[in-house]
Every structure is written in structure tokens, then in C-alpha cells.
Amino acid sequence: MATKTENTVKLGIFITIAVALFIVGVYFIGSEENMFGANLRISTVFSNVNGLQPGNNVRYSGINVGTVESIVLLDDTTVQVNLKLDRNVQPYIKKDAIASIGSDGLVGSMLVNISPGAGNEAMVEEGDVIDSYSRVETDELLNTLGKTNENIALISNDLLRITNQMTKGKGTIAMLLRDTLLATNLRRAVFNLEATSAHLQATGAELEGFIADARESPGLLNQLLYDTTVLANVNSSISQIDTVAARLEPFLQELNHSASDISASSATLRSLLEDLDSGRGAAGMLLKDSIPAEDIRQILGNLNQGAARFNENMEALKHNFLFRRYFRKKKKQEGEVPPP
Amino acid sequence: MDTTYFRGSAVKRYFRETGEVWLFARRFFREAVRRPFEWKELLNQCFIVGNQSLFLVAMTGLIMGLVLTLQTRPTMEDFGAEAYMPAMVGVSIIREIGPVIIALICAGKIGSSIGAELGSMKVTEQIAAMEVSGTNPFKYLVVTRILATTLMVPLLVIFGDTIALFGSFLVEHAKGEVSFRLFFNKVFHQLSFGDLIPATAKTFFFGFAIGLIGCYKGYTSKKGTAGVGRAANTAVVVASMLLFVLDFIAVLVADIFFDL
Numbered sequence: 001m002a003t004k005t006e007n008t009v010k011l012g013i014f015i016t017i018a019v020a021l022f023i024v025g026v027y028f029i030g031s032e033e034n035m036f037g038a039n040l041r042i043s044t045v046f047s048n049v050n051g052l053q054p055g056n057n058v059r060y061s062g063i064n065v066g067t068v069e070s071i072v073l074l075d076d077t078t079v080q081v082n083l084k085l086d087r088n089v090q091p092y093i094k095k096d097a098i099a100s101i102g103s104d105g106l107v108g109s110m111l112v113n114i115s116p117g118a119g120n121e122a123m124v125e126e127g128d129v130i131d132s133y134s135r136v137e138t139d140e141l142l143n144t145l146g147k148t149n150e151n152i153a154l155i156s157n158d159l160l161r162i163t164n165q166m167t168k169g170k171g172t173i174a175m176l177l178r179d180t181l182l183a184t185n186l187r188r189a190v191f192n193l194e195a196t197s198a199h200l201q202a203t204g205a206e207l208e209g210f211i212a213d214a215r216e217s218p219g220l221l222n223q224l225l226y227d228t229t230v231l232a233n234v235n236s237s238i239s240q241i242d243t244v245a246a247r248l249e250p251f252l253q254e255l256n257h258s259a260s261d262i263s264a265s266s267a268t269l270r271s272l273l274e275d276l277d278s279g280r281g282a283a284g285m286l287l288k289d290s291i292p293a294e295d296i297r298q299i300l301g302n303l304n305q306g307a308a309r310f311n312e313n314m315e316a317l318k319h320n321f322l323f324r325r326y327f328r329k330k331k332k333q334e335g336e337v338p339p340p
Numbered sequence: 341m342d343t344t345y346f347r348g349s350a351v352k353r354y355f356r357e358t359g360e361v362w363l364f365a366r367r368f369f370r371e372a373v374r375r376p377f378e379w380k381e382l383l384n385q386c387f388i389v390g391n392q393s394l395f396l397v398a399m400t401g402l403i404m405g406l407v408l409t410l411q412t413r414p415t416m417e418d419f420g421a422e423a424y425m426p427a428m429v430g431v432s433i434i435r436e437i438g439p440v441i442i443a444l445i446c447a448g449k450i451g452s453s454i455g456a457e458l459g460s461m462k463v464t465e466q467i468a469a470m471e472v473s474g475t476n477p478f479k480y481l482v483v484t485r486i487l488a489t490t491l492m493v494p495l496l497v498i499f500g501d502t503i504a505l506f507g508s509f510l511v512e513h514a515k516g517e518v519s520f521r522l523f524f525n526k527v528f529h530q531l532s533f534g535d536l537i538p539a540t541a542k543t544f545f546f547g548f549a550i551g552l553i554g555c556y557k558g559y560t561s562k563k564g565t566a567g568v569g570r571a572a573n574t575a576v577v578v579a580s581m582l583l584f585v586l587d588f589i590a591v592l593v594a595d596i597f598f599d600l
Contacts (some may be wrong), residue, residue, distance in 0.1 A: 004384070011386050014391050020499050021498050022540070025536060028524075028531075029531050029536055032528055032532075190404075
């Protein structure tokens with residue numbers, strides 16, 4: 001009976017230890033999955049989760065702070081990842097923190113990395129959605145490399161064609177390479193350039209000497225460059241010129257007025273002359289129209305004839321007995337004695 | 341030589357035996373829930389199955405952990421992935437190797453002993469004597485043993501897994517100077533409930549299968565003392581086969597529920 005009791009005690013110990021081991025295992029696994037203690041649930045959105053699974057770790061600054069609770073496909077390009085974090089890290093994760101998907105080493109499982117924000121924002125709250133950053137996918141990288149390779153192939157084809165043309169002597173570059181005359185010209189041009197540069201150098205040396213001379217000899221240039229009194233004189237002259245200019249200003253204004261009057265008069269004169277030139281008006285007609293001139297000439301001729309005849313008539317009138325007495329009297333008044 | 345008869349006979353024998361095992365299991369469930377309960381005998385059988393197998397399971401677990409780590413480490417070192425050793429060994433032992441190896445050990449030790457014990461009781465007509473004396477031999481002998489194996493094998497597996505992990509730690513500590521805390525941190529970091537729960541759940545079925553086959557083979561043994569040995573032998577063989585079948589089914593079911 002004592003043996004049986006002893007056996008039962010041993011059995012009890014065995015069962016207790018085994019159950020305790022199981023509970024310890026459950027506890028540690030549960031701790032890793034944040035099943036015990038207070039949790040903070042936030043979420044983030046990705047376009048591609050790269051094989052992330054519920055239960056994968058969430059790291060903040062390289063520390064495991066939680067796990068991926070669930071992954072929900074919102075639409076054809078959006079995947080929402082719900083994260084279950086340890087409540088203790090809440091003060092350190094700000095609202096502008098950024099989540100990205102990484103992997104635990106080259107062959108490790110996927111995980112979510114939370115990068116700290118600027119630090120000025122408030123801490124995250126339950127249910128917040130933080131920003132995410134999608135890293136460059138290997139597929140995208142390979143696609144880009146593929147496109148780059150295609151471009152390189154096209155470029156190399158073009159280069160091949162260009163070099164072929166150059167070998168055949170086509171094009172400007174080929175001409176540069178193969179044309180001996182051009183090469184001679186170029187060489188000459190280079191010689192000329194060298195000569196020009198030599199001249200320029202000599203000129204520069206001369207200019208330098210000239211400047212040195214100007215610095216040392218007391219000439220006008222030296223005074224202009226180095227004598228400060230010249231500047232004062234120039235300033236004084238300028239101020240005097242200013243004064244004179246100020247005095248001249250009313251005169252110039254008067255002159256301006258006169259000029260404008262003259263301009264107006266000249267405009268009037270020009271209009272008059274234009275009228276004359278175009279034959280408008282009596283004077284223009286006189287100047288330009290030949291018929292009135294002829295008429296006038298004829299009138300003048302008639303007037304001359306008329307005047308001669310009038311003189312003749314007047315002379316005849318003097319000898320008329322009716323008027324003879326009048327004329328004698330007039331001559332007597334003038335001191336002349338009319339002939340008898 | 342015409343083998344049609346033999347093949348037909350083997351197939352028929354297989355189906356007949358499968359049906360008998362099914363009926364035996366059904367009788368177990370019926371008797372298990374019916375009073376009176378043989379608590380003392382159950383505790384006794386638990387002690388025999390659990391405590392008396394402990395040393396064997398512990399040794400097996402320790403050697404399993406040592407060997408697994410020693411064998412795997414060079415390959416992992418070639419890939420520069422020796423840091424993943426605790427995680428890999430942890431997952432391997434908890435998920436698959438621990439339950440299956442320890443269940444096989446139990447099938448060898450417990451299944452054969454149950455088969456031999458009940459077989460000898462059968463051939464010596466002790467079971468018949470119990471029936472005559474008014475004791476229900478099925479309830480006293482079979483129900484207690486199957487319940488004991490069903491309850492004790494999971495505990496033995498937990499024990500064996502723990503010792504196997506400890507054996508793995510010894511090698512890691514010796515070769516990679518990994519501390520105790522770091523080793524178990526890495527193990528539990530990698531493990532999830534999807535590893536632990538299905539692996540533990542299937543050990544109940546393993547224990548049940550070991551007890552059921554051992555009891556069936558012993559309880560139905562015939563042909564004298566030769567039949568006892570045969571019962572012990574076939575109990576181990578059939579239980580081992582059944583363990584692998586159950587393991588396969590358990591992995592399929594766990595894959596559905598835990599998305600492994």
C-alpha cells in the first residue's frame with residue numbers, strides 16, 4: 001500500500017512538472033505574440049506586403065515591439081496591415097512614424113520595421129493609421145535593369161553604325177579624321193591661335209608697362225587714377241555744371257516753348273505751302289494754274305493798252321477846251337507855265 | 341504459383357482486423373464513460389506508462405537533441421546561418437521529431453508491454469477468470485490502459501521535447517558559446533501556437549493509438565505463448581504504422597486550421 005502511495009506521489013510530480021513545462025512553453029510563446037499584457041493596435045497600408053504573414057514581428061528601432069495581427073486586402077492596390085504592439089512602446093512611436101517591410105537577414109522571415117518620426121508629433125493612439133514606405137522590389141529592380149540593358153543595346157547599335165560610317169569616311173567626324181587638308185588647316189589655325197595668343201601676351205605686357213608708367217609718371221592718367229584732388233575738382237566742376245544747368249533750365253524751357261511755337265508755325269506754313277503746291281486757293285491757283293496766269297497776263301496787257309489809251313485820252317483831254325483851263329491852273333500851281 | 345488466394349486472404353484479414361479494431365475502440369468509449377470507474381488502476385497504469393517510461397524518454401530526448409544539433413550545425417555553418425540553429429532545432433523538435441520519436445519509443449515500450457501483458461493474461465485465461473468473478477476485464481484492463489497512454493504520452497512528449505531542447509543547447513553552448521537565455525529566447529521567438537498546439541494535440545491521438553493497438557492485440561491474442569509474443573510484436577508494428585498515418589492526418593488538419 002505504501003508503495004502504491006509512493007507511486008501515486010511520483011506520478012503526481014511527473015504530471016505537475018510536465019504540465020508546468022507546457023504552461024511555461026505556452027507563456028513564452030504567448031509573450032512573443034503579445035498575448036499577455038496591454039496591447040496597442042495600429043495599422044498601416046502598403047501596396048505590396050512581400051509575403052508578410054500574420055504573426056510576423058514588428059520592430060521599432062530594431063527592437064521587437066509586437067506582431068502583425070492581420071492582413072486585409074482593401075482593394076486591388078491596397079493592403080492594410082494591422083499591428084499589435086506592446087503598450088509600453090506607445091510613448092515612443094509618434095504619429096509621423098513610418099512603417100516599412102523588411103526581412104530578418106537574407107533568409108529570414110519578413111517583418112515590419114517602424115522608423116521613428118521627427119519627434120514633434122503626438123504619440124500614436126489606438127486605431128491610428130501610420131504612413132508606410134514601400135522599398136524597391138527586386139522585381140522592379142530587375143525590370144529597370146532590363147530596360148537599361150535594352151537601352152544599352154540600342155546605344156551600342158547606334159555607336160556601331162556611327163563607327164561604321166566613320167570608318168567609311170562619311171560624316172563630319174570622319175572628315176575630321178580622314179581629311180588631311182582640313183587637318184592642315186586646323187594645324188594652321190592652331191598656329192594662328194598660338195601667334196594671336198603670343199601677340200595678346202605681348203600686348204598684355206605692354207599694357208602692364210603702360211599702367212606701371214602711368215602709376216609712376218605724373219601724367220594725366222596718373223592723376224586720374226591716383227590723385228584724389230582731381231576727383232575733388234571733378235566733383236566741384238560737376239556741381240558747378242549742375243548749378244549752371246539749373247539756371248539754364250528756365251531758358252531751355254522758354255526755348256522749348258519757342259521751338260514748339262516754331263514747330264506749330266512751321267506746321268501751318270507747311271500746310272499753307274502744301275495748299276499752294278496743290279493749287280488750292282487763289283494764290284495756289286495763281287501759282288499752279290497756267291490758265292489764270294495767261295488770263296492775268298492778258299488782263300495786264302489789256303490794262304497796259306487801256307492805260308496807254310487812257311493816257312492818250314487824258315492827253316487829248318488836256319487839249320480839250322473844256323479842261324484846258326483846269327490843267328493850266330494846275331501847272332501854274334506847280335510852277336510850270338504851260339505852253340501857250 | 342497462384343497467389344490470388346493469399347492476396348485475397350490478406351486483404352480480407354486486413355479489413356476484418358480494421359473492423360475489429362473499430363469495434364474495440366467503440367467498446368472502449370462505451371465502457372470509459374460507464375460507471376464504475378477504475379481510478380486506482382488508472383493511476384497505477386499512468387504511473388507505469390508515465391513514470392516508468394520517463395528515463396527512456398529522457399535519454400531518447402537528450403540524445404535526439406544532441407544528435408540533431410551536431411548533425412545540422414556543420415551544414416548551417418556552411419551557409420553562415422548557425423545563428424538560426426536554436427530556431428530550427430526548436431521548430432523541428434516541437435513540431436515533428438519530438439512527438440513522433442517519443443511516440444515511437446512509447447509504442448515500442450508501452451505498446452509491446454501492454455500487448456504482452458494482456459496476451460499472457462488472455463492465454464492463461466486470467467481474463468476469463470475475471471469475467472467469471474464478476475469483474476469487467478475490459479473496463480479494468482483495457483479502459484485504464486488506453487486512458488493512461490492517452491493521458492501520459494502527451495506529458496512524456498512535453499518532457500522529451502524539453503530535454504531534447506536542453507540537449508541541443510548543450511551542443512550550441514559547447515560549439516557556439518550560446519548562452520542559456522539566448523538559446524531559449526531564440527527558440528521561443530521562432531515558435532508560435534501553430535507549432536505547439538497541433539503538435540501537442542496529436543500526441544493524445546498517438547497515446548490513444550498506442551494503448552488501443554496494444555490492448556487490442558493483447559486482448560485478442562490466441563494460440564498460446566507464441567501468440568503472446570506475436571501480440572507484443574504486432575502491437576508495436578501496427579501502432580508504429582498507425583502513428584505515421586495519424587501524424588500525416590494531423591499535419592493536414594493543422595495546416596487547415598493554423599495555416600502552417
